Amino acid sequence: MKYKKLSLNYLIATTLFLGATSVFAVSATMDKMKSTGAITMGVRESSIPMSYTIGDSRFDGYHVEVCRMILADVKDKLSMSTLRINYQPVTSQNRVPLVQNGTVDIECGTTTNNTARAKDVGFANTLYVEEVRIAVKANSGITSIAQLAGKKVATTTGTTSVQLLRKHEKANGVNFDEVFGKDHADSFLLLESGRADAFVMDGSILAGNIANSKNPKDYKIVGEVLATEPIAIMVPKNDPEFKAAVNAAIAKIVANGNMPKLWNKWFLAPIPPKNIVVGLELSPATKNAWANLNDKPAEDYNKK
Amino acid sequence: MSLDLGVFCKNTLDGEVVDHCFSALFGLAQNSDPSYLDWLMKAWGWTLAVAALSLMIAFILGAVMGTLRTLPATSFLNRWLIRISTAWVELFRNIPILVQVFLWYHVIPSFVLPLKSLPSYWLVSIALGFFTSARIAEQVRAGIQSLPSGQTAAATALGLTTLQSYRYVILPMALRIVMPPLTSECMNLIKNSSVAFAVSVPELTLFAMQAQEETSKGVEIYLAVTLLYALSAFAVNRVMTLIEKRNRIPGFIVSNDASLAH
Numbered sequence: 215m216k217y218k219k220l221s222l223n224y225l226i227a228t229t230l231f232l233g234a235t236s237v238f239a240v241s242a243t244m245d246k247m248k249s250t251g252a253i254t255m256g257v258r259e260s261s262i263p264m265s266y267t268i269g270d271s272r273f274d275g276y277h278v279e280v281c282r283m284i285l286a287d288v289k290d291k292l293s294m295s296t297l298r299i300n301y302q303p304v305t306s307q308n309r310v311p312l313v314q315n316g317t318v319d320i321e322c323g324t325t326t327n328n329t330a331r332a333k334d335v336g337f338a339n340t341l342y343v344e345e346v347r348i349a350v351k352a353n354s355g356i357t358s359i360a361q362l363a364g365k366k367v368a369t370t371t372g373t374t375s376v377q378l379l380r381k382h383e384k385a386n387g388v389n390f391d392e393v394f395g396k397d398h399a400d401s402f403l404l405l406e407s408g409r410a411d412a413f414v415m416d417g418s419i420l421a422g423n424i425a426n427s428k429n430p431k432d433y434k435i436v437g438e439v440l441a442t443e444p445i446a447i448m449v450p451k452n453d454p455e456f457k458a459a460v461n462a463a464i465a466k467i468v469a470n471g472n473m474p475k476l477w478n479k480w481f482l483a484p485i486p487p488k489n490i491v492v493g494l495e496l497s498p499a500t501k502n503a504w505a506n507l508n509d510k511p512a513e514d515y516n517k518k
Numbered sequence: 519m520s521l522d523l524g525v526f527c528k529n530t531l532d533g534e535v536v537d538h539c540f541s542a543l544f545g546l547a548q549n550s551d552p553s554y555l556d557w558l559m560k561a562w563g564w565t566l567a568v569a570a571l572s573l574m575i576a577f578i579l580g581a582v583m584g585t586l587r588t589l590p591a592t593s594f595l596n597r598w599l600i601r602i603s604t605a606w607v608e609l610f611r612n613i614p615i616l617v618q619v620f621l622w623y624h625v626i627p628s629f630v631l632p633l634k635s636l637p638s639y640w641l642v643s644i645a646l647g648f649f650t651s652a653r654i655a656e657q658v659r660a661g662i663q664s665l666p667s668g669q670t671a672a673a674t675a676l677g678l679t680t681l682q683s684y685r686y687v688i689l690p691m692a693l694r695i696v697m698p699p700l701t702s703e704c705m706n707l708i709k710n711s712s713v714a715f716a717v718s719v720p721e722l723t724l725f726a727m728q729a730q731e732e733t734s735k736g737v738e739i740y741l742a743v744t745l746l747y748a749l750s751a752f753a754v755n756r757v758m759t760l761i762e763k764r765n766r767i768p769g770f771i772v773s774n775d776a777s778l779a780h
Contacts, residue, residue: 394718
């Protein structure tokens, strides 16, 4: 049933856009897709469950699956029979330059849409809103950020959470003792070994690390949401036609009611390769982003 | 590409331009927020502090271990001292520095509990100091063994004990010989101190990674950090060269200066 409905949609879309192929001819990305029959997708190695490797140079995850659906849609619009997807692992440091110089055509990792980056790259409509939260040991008795005064708070070097904590410190006069992990696994180790009382980071990363730990029951995510950030699929800056095609595909996926199913699949059910459950409930912010598709940057989210 | 050095005059909270670039450090504007330049200077201070502390540890232990390795194996005690110093050198120079830093920060404190209360810059300085001490020890040993055996024989003939001959004859000469490799070891230490970022010491590398993420001005940030590392290492080079010159004994060590040569 579902399959039939989908293919019907594709059929309509294909017919609609067949006549409009000339409009898309000006898109550099789609020209490249047509001439080479391939597209390069930027993915992350270990951003579970958004975008990560499941071994053998294969990649999967919430954003990766959405991207594959989007590309299938764009492929149909271009009336191509097949489209080869090349996966290119990217890091926090090189993802923006790689999209900028055309090595990566569409980045499906965990990139925050903010105004600084929007100067260099384009962002598709947001499908996931990240919330910065606090993870503590379950028996610590800590339930809010105010209780962290004078405590050691771990966060990862090279993330926006560091700046967020600094702002919070200044605004509320709560003094933390900051300790920095080299990467998320290190920061979690700081919490695990008692060198830190809390780990402040994106909710999905906290949930993923807790799910992966020796005793997931020993930790919990508590307290208020410290900040919300739109995580979006990154596309080349000077290609509004490709961005429009991606957004059209996103609108279609949302309209078909696929998003809650995708959420359940990646955030609430066991995922490969180790069959862990991330266990992050769908937040009102993400639900809102689906209901009102937009590409607003993080700055607009945190205006008080 | 054009450089936007104005990034260093922005404050670290919301990226607004501050009135005085050095606002917090020199107290020019008491209540204004620190700028990236202030943070950069603070980070540089941490880099230098960690390097200086490790250098002290490395130099003292390196000189001791290097000397012990050259002891004559004439007594039971000496043979054990040689074994211990050899084990020390082989242990600390065969494990990568980043791994040693992790061992000192995460592993050893879980067995030796008092170490848990030690601040992380101390633990990383111990790791760096021990690692470098193994390398300095080998240089000191090489310096001592490069001395003509007549030196030791003459010291013994004068009636000096082993301790006295090391103190008055062998070490003063050997340490002068190894000054050039010692200089490059000290410079390496400045650069190796960048591993301290891995255990949350807020030094230059941590600043670079964090500030470039916050400002998206990676080129400017990394240029500034590179400059400071190079400057610090070069300053160490100048100081060591000065010490080397001051302590030179005319006629003993062959130098580039022809008038001082044999």
